[in-house]
Amino acid sequence: MEKNLKRLATMQRMEVKGLELFYSKGYSNTSVDDILKELSLSKGAFYYHYESKEDFFIQIIQNLLVRKVYSMLIEPIEGHENPLQLITNCFDEALECAVHNEMDYGFLLSNFLNEFNGRNARIMAPLNDILKVWEVNLVSAIQRGKFNGFVDRHVDSEGAAVYLMSSFIGIRTLMVESSPSARKYRFMAQLRQYFKSIEASHTSV
Amino acid sequence: MEKNLKRLATMQRMEVKGLELFYSKGYSNTSVDDILKELSLSKGAFYYHYESKEDFFIQIIQNLLVRKVYSMLIEPIEGHENPLQLITNCFDEALECAVHNEMDYGFLLSNFLNEFNGRNARIMAPLNDILKVWEVNLVSAIQRGKFNGFVDRHVDSEGAAVYLMSSFIGIRTLMVESSPSARKYRFMAQLRQYFKSIEASHTSV
DNA sequence: ATTGTAACAGACCAGGTGGTCGATATTAAA
DNA sequence: TTTAATATCGACCACCTGGTCTGTTACAAT
Known part of the structure; x- marks a missing residue:
């Protein structure tokens, strides 16, 4: 054995x-x-x-990349507190981590997404799986938020999830080269602004 | 001659x-x-x-890519109407164009950004230039909006610009493989939601 | 000690890469 | 028509790539 x-x-x-x-x-x-x-x-x-380089890479995705994304973006938002707060903290930490990494090349997942998008179906499959898990998790977090009175009931959970994923992927691309810290700060402020607009309205309490 | x-x-x-x-x-x-x-x-x-393949590519960036980004993302938001409306229309059109393109590989600029981020300074320079022009233009559009009473005066223009760029870059990455049309629709709805939260408050009028 | 298999070494191969270089074609001026 | 610069051809090179294959080690079971 x-x-x-x-x-x-x-x-x-x-x-x-x-x-x-x-x-x-x-x-x-x-x-x-x-x-x-x-x-x-x-x-x-x-x-x-x-068997091949491609096979090797797919193993890496399934053995390592999945876990990294999971521990960085999924696990931190699993909880019963205000999901908007959880997501805020999660993004903040992930971005802070990137700021302090002097050898930053962007968001691991989205880099590979970009390299293989529409070009290699075999590799895209497991990458899309990760994306899907992330999306589903965000959606359910937001729905939980609605149920618990943190998020406005009229909000489209899927829409918010896609919007959050988009902005995260994008900011990580923008943070690589110029003034990552400043851009992170600005990004987080606008994210909070957006969250304010989808949280349960205070008047209805 | x-x-x-x-x-x-x-x-x-x-x-x-x-x-x-x-x-x-x-x-x-x-x-x-x-x-x-x-x-x-x-x-x-x-x-x-x-002189070289790299040189060739830099020429392409300066001769073709600049113009494409300009006509797609910059020129459409130069106007005196409500900048939030202009940006909405601009993004909508750009995304719609991607939806209808059956051979879509993502956002031209961000694809190259991802490929060379932190890896090739010579190529990144002109790419970052384009990014800067886009950013500056967004910032001034939003400031114009503040001046003309469309955008709340407390909004951080730079922050909003970075946030918009991020989300656009990200959604284009997410639209390549799965259900681009649905994702576009959801994205646009959330973008409008965000815009509602930064537009000049109706009560103060 | 012998055996058998899992784990690894490294020479080798065919195909592709960016780039060079002398020969050639095109063309406008003399 | 000659001339000379511009523009193009395509063979060639050194190097690198993923991948194969034969041989050799390490080591557990007998």
């Missing part, structure tokens, strides 16, 4: 390093050799564990 | 086709030969006019 422990260990090493390089240089600008070189491994090792 | 007319003609052909392929396949997944093949031109022709 412990025999495939080594197997999983090297696979983990390859996938972690792979994600790191794919993120920083892009998928097609990162060669299999690039990854192997940094790990002092050989082609033989790689193609013993994976 | 008309001697360099032929020169400009073939350069135009190469750049137009280049942009088309760079957009649909990405910069690094498009080879110079790909472009040349479609135009029945040879390497010699290409490297007679351009």
Whole structure:
């Protein structure tokens, strides 16, 4: 049973390093050799564990990317408090994390989305799955908010979710190059403004 | 004087086709030969006019991309009417255009932004220039709106601009693969919601 | 110790990449 | 018609890419 422990260990090493390089240089600008070189491994090792580069990347998505997005954007908004507050805190933390990361290349998920959008259906499938989970989670958070009297009942939950996802993806793109901190601050202020407009009206309480 | 007319003609052909392929396949997944093949031109022709592939791409940005973004996102919001209405119409039209384009790969500018963000300073420079022009234009439109009584005076123009850019970039990414039309509709509804929250309050009139 | 298999090494390959370079075609001026 | 600059051709190069394959190690079971 412990025999495939080594197997999983090297696979983990390859996938972690792979994600790191794919993120920083892009998928097609990162060669299999690039990854192997940094790990002092050989082609033989790689193609013993994976059928192809594409297959390898799909494994990375399902093993690593899913969890990252989950812990960064989904788990933090699962709670019974005001969902608008949860989302605000969640976005704030995620953006703050990006600000402090001096080697920031944007939002992991959306970078890959952009690279494969309309170009590679096999890779897009698991990426879209992640997107869907995120969306569903946002929708249910907002609906919870309606039920608990935090969010105006007339608000379209799906619409708000799409709007939130859009703005997050976009701000992460805009934060990479110029004045990330300032842009984060401005973004968060407008997000609160938007939230104010969809929260349950105070007069009706 | 008309001697360099032929020169400009073939350069135009190469750049137009280049942009088309760079957009649909990405910069690094498009080879110079790909472009040349479609135009029945040879390497010699290409490297007679351009120093390198990178140089070629920068020319494309400055000659074609700038104009496209300008006519699509900047020019339509230059007017003396309600800027929030102008921006709404502008976004609506841009998104509608994407919905009807069966070969949509996302927002031209943001695709390249994503591909080169933090990776290629020479290419990022002209891309950031375009971004800046867009931002400045949005800011001044909103300020105009404040002056003319359409937008609440307490609104942070820079913040609103960043927020608008973010959401637009994001929605274009989300519209590529799944149900673009539905997402566009939801997005526009929430955009109007946000605009309602920053327009000049009716009570103060 | 022997065996068998899982894990890895690394030479190798075919195809593609950006880019070079001398030969050639086109064309406007002399 | 000659000339000379402009514009284009296409063979060529060094290098890199994903992927294959044969061989070698490490190690658990017998």
